[in-house]
Amino acid sequence: MQRRQLIQLGATGLGVSIAGVPLELLAQDKDAKKGGTLNVLVQPEPPGLMMGLVQNGPTQLISGNIYEGLLRYDDKLNPQPQLASSWTVSPDGKTYTFKLKSGVKWHDGKPFTSADAVFSVDVFLRKTHARLRGSLEALESVKATDPLTLEFKLKYPFGPFLGLFENGTMPMVPRHIYEGTDFATNPANATPIGTGPYKFKEWVKGSYILLEANAAYHVPNLPLIEKVYYHVIPDAAARAAAFESGKIDIAPGGSVEYFDVQRLAKLPGVAVTTKGWEFFSPHSWLWINHRKAPMNNVKFRQALMHAIDREAMAKIAWYGFAKPATGPFNSAIKYASADVPKYPKDMAKAKALLAESGYKGETIRLLPLPYGESWQRQAEMVKQALTQIGIKLELVATDVAGWNQRLNEWDYDLAFTYLYQYGDPALGVARNYTSTNIAKGSPFNNVEGYVNSRVDALFAAGARATDPASRQKAYLEVQKLLVEEVPVAWLHEITFPTLYRAKVKNPVSSGIGLNDSIARASLA
Amino acid sequence: MKRLQYMLTRVAQGLLALVLIATVNFMLVRAAPGDPVAVIAGEAGASDAQFVAQLRAQFGLDQPVSTQLGRYLGHVLQGDLGFSYRQQQPVVDLILQRLPATLLLTGTAFALSLLFGVTLGALASRRAGKWLDSLITVVALVFYATPLYWLAMMAVLLFSVQLAWLPAFGHMTVGAGYTGWAAVLDTGRHLLLPALTLALFYMAVYARMTRAAMLDVAQMDFVKTARAKGLKPGRILRAHVLRNALLPVVTLAGIQAGGMIGGAVLTETVFAWPGIGRLMFDALLQRDYNLLLGCFLVTAAMAVLFNLLTDLVYTLVDPRIEL
Numbered sequence: 001m002q003r004r005q006l007i008q009l010g011a012t013g014l015g016v017s018i019a020g021v022p023l024e025l026l027a028q029d030k031d032a033k034k035g036g037t038l039n040v041l042v043q044p045e046p047p048g049l050m051m052g053l054v055q056n057g058p059t060q061l062i063s064g065n066i067y068e069g070l071l072r073y074d075d076k077l078n079p080q081p082q083l084a085s086s087w088t089v090s091p092d093g094k095t096y097t098f099k100l101k102s103g104v105k106w107h108d109g110k111p112f113t114s115a116d117a118v119f120s121v122d123v124f125l126r127k128t129h130a131r132l133r134g135s136l137e138a139l140e141s142v143k144a145t146d147p148l149t150l151e152f153k154l155k156y157p158f159g160p161f162l163g164l165f166e167n168g169t170m171p172m173v174p175r176h177i178y179e180g181t182d183f184a185t186n187p188a189n190a191t192p193i194g195t196g197p198y199k200f201k202e203w204v205k206g207s208y209i210l211l212e213a214n215a216a217y218h219v220p221n222l223p224l225i226e227k228v229y230y231h232v233i234p235d236a237a238a239r240a241a242a243f244e245s246g247k248i249d250i251a252p253g254g255s256v257e258y259f260d261v262q263r264l265a266k267l268p269g270v271a272v273t274t275k276g277w278e279f280f281s282p283h284s285w286l287w288i289n290h291r292k293a294p295m296n297n298v299k300f301r302q303a304l305m306h307a308i309d310r311e312a313m314a315k316i317a318w319y320g321f322a323k324p325a326t327g328p329f330n331s332a333i334k335y336a337s338a339d340v341p342k343y344p345k346d347m348a349k350a351k352a353l354l355a356e357s358g359y360k361g362e363t364i365r366l367l368p369l370p371y372g373e374s375w376q377r378q379a380e381m382v383k384q385a386l387t388q389i390g391i392k393l394e395l396v397a398t399d400v401a402g403w404n405q406r407l408n409e410w411d412y413d414l415a416f417t418y419l420y421q422y423g424d425p426a427l428g429v430a431r432n433y434t435s436t437n438i439a440k441g442s443p444f445n446n447v448e449g450y451v452n453s454r455v456d457a458l459f460a461a462g463a464r465a466t467d468p469a470s471r472q473k474a475y476l477e478v479q480k481l482l483v484e485e486v487p488v489a490w491l492h493e494i495t496f497p498t499l500y501r502a503k504v505k506n507p508v509s510s511g512i513g514l515n516d517s518i519a520r521a522s523l524a
Numbered sequence: 525m526k527r528l529q530y531m532l533t534r535v536a537q538g539l540l541a542l543v544l545i546a547t548v549n550f551m552l553v554r555a556a557p558g559d560p561v562a563v564i565a566g567e568a569g570a571s572d573a574q575f576v577a578q579l580r581a582q583f584g585l586d587q588p589v590s591t592q593l594g595r596y597l598g599h600v601l602q603g604d605l606g607f608s609y610r611q612q613q614p615v616v617d618l619i620l621q622r623l624p625a626t627l628l629l630t631g632t633a634f635a636l637s638l639l640f641g642v643t644l645g646a647l648a649s650r651r652a653g654k655w656l657d658s659l660i661t662v663v664a665l666v667f668y669a670t671p672l673y674w675l676a677m678m679a680v681l682l683f684s685v686q687l688a689w690l691p692a693f694g695h696m697t698v699g700a701g702y703t704g705w706a707a708v709l710d711t712g713r714h715l716l717l718p719a720l721t722l723a724l725f726y727m728a729v730y731a732r733m734t735r736a737a738m739l740d741v742a743q744m745d746f747v748k749t750a751r752a753k754g755l756k757p758g759r760i761l762r763a764h765v766l767r768n769a770l771l772p773v774v775t776l777a778g779i780q781a782g783g784m785i786g787g788a789v790l791t792e793t794v795f796a797w798p799g800i801g802r803l804m805f806d807a808l809l810q811r812d813y814n815l816l817l818g819c820f821l822v823t824a825a826m827a828v829l830f831n832l833l834t835d836l837v838y839t840l841v842d843p844r845i846e847l
Contacts, residue, residue, distance in 0.1 A: 037699060045806070047567065047610045056567035130565075130575040184582060189612065205611070205621060206798030208698050233693050233796040234806070241680045242796075245692040401558025401811045404566035442571040 032505065035226045036523035039248050040514075041239055041255040042209070042230040049200060049209070050189040051171040052124050052178075055131070060168045060515040061252060062230050065198035065211055066107075068172060070098055070117065070150075071165035073511040075278045077334070077423040079162050080510075083112065083172060083195060084150075093157030093466035094140075098150040104218045106174050107193045107200075114144035119175035128183055130442075135164055135427060138463075157466045160424035166279065166512055167196075169422070197223040197519035207232060223519035236372065240264060249504050252514050253277065253496020257373050258319040261497050271502045274321065274495040276513020281330035281428075282496065284322075284418035286366075286382070286489040287407070290449040293358065295413060300357035301486035305343035306350035307385045310491055317377035321497050325490035327483040328429055332493070333421045335462070335475035340483040350389045363392045367407075367415035370400050375416055378491075407443035418494055419444060423511070425475055426463035433478075433487055434459050450487035531832075538828040545824045546600055549817055550593050559585060560609045560811045583609050596817070605821065606814035608807075615818035619800060623822075625695055626799035628711075629791070630784035632719040637726035638777060644727070645734025646766060652739060660731060668728040676721040676794040683717060690717055693796035718795040722788060726780050730773055737769035744768075770841055778834025782827035 046058035051067040070084040079087075084098040104112040121142050125132050138158035143151045154161065164170055172195060177188045192200045195218070198211035209230040213223045231248065233239045240260040243251045244267065253276075256264065265272040286304065294300040310324035329336035364386070368379035383393045398406065406412050421428030431437050431444070435451040455478055462474035498514060500507050503524045510516040561579045565571035580586045584595070599606055605615035648660040667675075684692035691697065695714050702710045741747060742765050750760050789801035804819035806812075838845045 039698075047564070047810075048612060054567075130571045133574075134572065185612075204798070205618070206802060207694060207796075210699070227699065229698055231693070231698070231796070232798075234802060235793045235796070237677055238680065238693060238794050238796060241677070241685055242692045245680075245684045245688065247692060398557070399809055400566065401556070401560075401563045401809065403558075404562035405558040408562055408565070439573060441565070441573055441576045443566055444571065 032224050032522040033524065034221075034224050034522070037227040037229065038225045038250065038504065038518065038521070038523065039229050039231060040250040040518075041243070041248055041252060042232055043236075043239065043252075043255045044234065045206065045232045046209075048189060049192045049203070050173075051167065051192070051194070052120070052173040053128050053184060053189065055129065055168050057254070057515075062209055062211070063171075063192065063194075064167050064196075064512070064515045065228065065517040065519070066192050066196045066200055067167050067194035068196045068517075069165045069167040069170050070100075070172070071162070072516055073163075073166055073279055073423065075275060075511045077163070077278060077511050079165065082165075082167075083117075084165070087162075089162075089466075094154045096152040096154075096161060097145075098152075100148040100150060101218060102148055104195050105216055106176075106195055107214060108174075108177075109216075110174065110176055112172065112174075112195050113147045114150045115147070116172055116175045117150050118142055118144050119179060120173045121170060124173050124178060124183060125170065129169075132164070132169055134431070135160075135169070156464050158426070159463055159466050159471050160426040163422065163424045163427055166516075168512070168515055197517045198228060201227075217519070219519070223517070224522040225518065228518060236260075243499060246501075249501045250507055250514070251499040253498050254371075256499065258317075258321055259373070261321065261499060262319050264499055265497075269502050270499060272497050272499050273508055274497050276498060276508035276510070276516075277496055278332050279423045279511040279513075280420040281332040281423070282418045282494045283325055283328075283330045283421055284416065284491045284494050285325070286491060287412065287415040287417055287448050288486075288488055289410060289413050290451075290487070291410065292413065294360075294362075295364075297357040297359075298485060299353045300359055301489065302343070303350045303353035303357060303389065304386070304489045305486055306346045306353065307389045308382055308489065308491070309345045309385060311345070313378055313381050314492055317374045317381060318492065318494065319374075322492035322494045325493050327479050327490060328433065328488075329425060329475070329479055330421050330493050333423055333425065333428070335425055335472050337476050337479055339476065340479050347389055354389055354391065359391065361390075361392060363394050365394050365396050365413045367396050367398065367403060367412045369416040369418075370398060370403055379416065404443050407447055408441050410440065410447065410449070415447075416491075417443070417447075426459070430459040430463065433482060448488055450485075452481070452485065452487075455481060534832050534835075538825075538832065541828060542821065542824055543597065543601075546597060546817065546821055547593065549820045550596060553811075553813055553816055554589060556811070558811050560813065561585060563810050564610070596814075600821070605818035608812055608815040610807075610810050610812045611815065615815050618803060618815060619818055619822055622798060622800040622803045625797060626785055626788055626792070626801060628695075629715065629718055629722065629797055629799055630788050632715060633722035633726075633788075634777075634781060634784060636719060636723040637730060637780070638773075640723070641727040641730025642734050642766075642770075642773060644731040646738060646761070648731065648735040649738035649742070650761070652735075657735075661735070664728040664731045666728075667724040668732070670724075672721060672725060673790050673794060675724065676718070676791060679717050679721055680794070690714075695797055714795075718791045718797050721794075722791045726776075729776065733773055733776065734766075734769060737772055738765050741765045741768045767841065771838070774834060774837050774841055778830050778837070781833075782830035783823075785823045785826055 042058050042061055044058060046062060048054045049059060049063045051059060051063040068083050070082060071079045072082045074080055083101055083104060085101045087096060087098045089096055100114055106112055138154050138156060140153040140155045145151050174193050177193060178186060197214050197217045199214050201212045202210040211228045213226050217223060233242055236257050240256045242248045243264060264270055288295045288301055290296050314322040314324055326338055327340045366379060366382065369375040379395055383395060386393045407415060419432060432446055433450055434446060434456050437446040438449055439445055458474045458478035462471050465471045498508060505522045505524055507521045509520040560583060561576055564579060565576055584592060608615055608618055611618060644660050648657045651657045680692050683690045691714050695711060697710050747760060747764050750764050785800055788799055789805050792799045792801040800819060804816065807815040807819060
């Protein structure tokens with residue numbers, strides 16, 4: 001691990017690109033022991049394991065071992081080879097050519113070729129993957145020029161294009177199993193076939209999912225651990241107890257409550273890491289419904305920013321596993337800048353702004369996220385802060401289904417959320433602020449209804465430029481503008497700490513953390 | 525003959541009740557905000573109009589509710605409980621996979637609570653006013669008043685985390701590959717804590733009820749007569765007192781048996797017991813309509829069935845009761 005970081009730092013420092021050199025060769029730990037069984041928590045039970053159809057958190061946690069993308073990403077979000085061994089970009093930024101690794105086989109023994117890749121991107125995922133469909137608007141065509149070469153042609157240069165290839169965004173699915181079938185009801189969905197380091201073995205619903213090492217994996221010497229069990233334990237306190245009793249080796253981020261993380265991390269033989277979320281960089285905020293007064297008044301929104309003590313919330317509700325957000329960009333992603341207007345806690349100023357905003361004492365409804373204790377505590381703290389400056393606030397309790405529906409239908413005043421930023425502002429940030437992304441029916445677009453043509457233009461410029469300097473320029477301006485306008489009240493850069501037994505070596509080895517495969521982990 | 529006729533009438537009534545229950549459930553479930561499409565779209569982390577429309581069409585949710593209800597009832601009458609949206613499997617299969625685990629858990633808890641409850645109650649009544657009676661009464665009161673969830677958590681902390689005597693979760697040691705007696709023993713070890721926590725509440729209820737009923741019956745004339753005839757105290761207790769005191773216990777046991785499957789939700793959740801209670805709970809959170817309705821219907825059918833059985837048991841306990 002350390003050696004790998006050193007080599008990478010050295011490479012970056014010398015300005016040498018390490019693209020094309022398999023990361024495994026750099027990272028190979030010759031002393032790592034092979035074999036053993038790993039026990040991991042999964043929460044909730046995934047709806048399915050066919051990554052092309054479902055991409056929610058639990059599915060990615062498990063299926064990231066079965067399905068692979070063309071690339072993976074290190075913790076600095078630099079692309080690394082996975083199913084592609086190398087890639088080139090044409091000077092005009094519109095043609096990307098990928099060389100695929102030779103000798104890669106699907107779990108049923110059939111060879112993986114560029115025809116599978118074309119089918120995955122152009123046929124399968126276009127039909128099933130809403131997030132990728134949005135990102136692929138820039139794509140003109142994708143062709144297999146020979147069995148191991150793949151050529152993407154873009155309509156216009158698209159800066160973040162190389163950020164689309166990890167296994168949750170663009171998983172490769174086997175053409176020979178899915179072509180010409182109804183993807184959603186194909187019986188093969190129950191026995192997923194990928195190219196990854198682990199094969200699907202058994203799923204006892206309500207109990208566990210078992211994966212077994214793929215002996216024919218295309219990276220020599222991997223995977224290291226022989227069997228991986230993912231245990232389904234529905235209750236958060238019971239998950240903490242199961243980890244504490246020693247039957248569980250890894251509790252992925254979010255599987256135990258934050259107060260338990262703190263407690264369990266102190267036990268002997270237990271380690272905790274916040275790494276592995278760089279690609280997702282979860283960013284939380286308070287959604288503000290701009291369609292109604294007084295939320296449509298910028299002074300009201302600025303008052304919220306001044307009233308909410310994000311520092312205290314990070315300490316109390318998140319037990320230190322969060323850091324106050326300064327604006328729309330998470331500091332882990334590209335082009336994030338701290339050079340933006342600041343909103344320190346200032347109740348007097350908040351009251352003054354509120355008075356100017358035309359707020360007449362109406363009751364404002366806040367919809368907390370029904371995802372556990374931390375969100376509940378945070379809701380109580382927001383309520384207290386806003387009550388102090390004179391806002392009448394009512395907390396509206398829902399379960400997850402109700403929360404989704406209310407946001408899909410814009411039936412809220414204020415609401416908590418967090419979104420992933422996917423390493424690049426064009427992939428994970430723009431979607432919440434551009435006016436073209438206002439549409440009912442999704443809790444993950446411009447739900448607040450913010451419209452600003454300058455912001456639209458800047459995000460478009462940032463996405464369509466390929467040289468970092470002009471992207472930087474557009475994104476710096478848009479950050480300043482957004483922070484001034486407060487379309488949403490940013491709260492925290494959240495981290496989801498992973499708890500694990502110290503005997504597990506190297507559990508997190510990329511910027512997508514445990515959602516990448518666990519192939520490089522070993523048991524001491 | 526009369527008995528057979530009675531049974532047939534009751535079964536017919538039960539079936540009618542089930543159809544009504546299915547209809548009411550269908551309407552109630554739809555009245556909750558949110559639908560499976562909202563949940564799935566939310567879980568996917570991204571969605572658009574095309575995605576949502578695709579799912580709605582796939583689930584048949586684009587039809588009017590009355591059409592959906594008609595279609596659902598039609599299928600139910602043919603024994604088809606539909607398809608689970610989220611788990612992509614027929615509801616019947618999902619329920620049948622989970623039912624054995626729940627029956628094992630609740631059946632064990634039922635037997636434990638009846639056995640210990642009635643025994644403790646009988647003991648307490650024989651020693652009425654003595655220290656044993658007080659001890660049993662206090663213990664019963666504590667178990668009666670303690671929330672099941674808390675009790676379960678404390679049991680896990682003590683026996684699994686601190687003492688490491690019993691497993692903390694699941695219904696078997698995953699990956700151990702036990703067979704024969706080793707497997708039975710392994711399941712038994714996993715069963716102990718959840719079955720006990722589930723049993724304690726009803727054990728307390730039966731103990732209190734048995735004690736009160738026995739003290740009541742012991743005052744009656746026929747018991748005095750039996751005593752005067754010189755019957756042995758043990759026989760008086762079993763044949764005269766206990767038998768008559770059991771009627772209210774049977775009533776309550778019937779209710780417990782009927783509600784057992786639904787009542788195991790908390791225990792199954794805390795102990796990660798892969799039963800139908802948890803299946804139902806997950807289906808509720810995910811608005812997996814067909815699966816939820818299927819679980820409701822099966823639990824309702826159990827309640828109807830146990831009601832009927834309770835009435836039959838009455839006649840066995842007390843032959844004077846007529847059907």
